[in-house]
């Protein structure tokens with residue numbers, strides 16, 4: 001990259017389809033960081049790690065009832081969560097997000113707590129749908145927990161019965177925002 005007499009970078013314009021040579025492969029694009037702050041970056045380590053964490057969320061693969069169908073659809077190709085760095089993972093040992101998708105019956109309370117405790121810190125929970133949020137259509141039923149937050153801490157609630165995949169996607173984006181803001185606001 002060329003620099004003028006005032007130490008400013010001279011932008012190099014490349015005409016589409018020209019300037020490429022056969023057999024040379026691709027070159028990495030110019031680094032935005034190097035243009036704005038050449039070789040220097042000052043940031044709290046918490047904030048830096050939170051950027052990595054929020055962009056590589058692994059969600060635990062499990063579902064409890066009808067909301068799980070919408071969650072599966074959100075992970076499928078049409079909605080493509082991979083573009084947010086989100087993959088679904090079949091073991092709590094490596095997962096960092098639990099999406100509670102469905103009715104939490106009392107029989108499932110202990111397994112849910114166990115799965116949550118098996119996940120390593122830091123970890124986050126999304127309550128998907130009205131059942132996981134507050135019992136939903138089974139409000140005050142003899143067999144249903146009135147919201148999964150009676151068992152484990154919840155970070156984001158996604159309303160709906162069931163919520164559409166776009167609603168879950170929005171909930172995940174809100175969780176990413178929360179991870180970023182929590183790191184920024186944490187006392188050193």
Ligand code: SF4
Pocket residue numbers: 065066067068101102103128129130131132136137160161162163
């Ligand atoms: S919120 Fe509605 S769709 Fe979701 S699990 Fe409960 S009853 Fe099923």
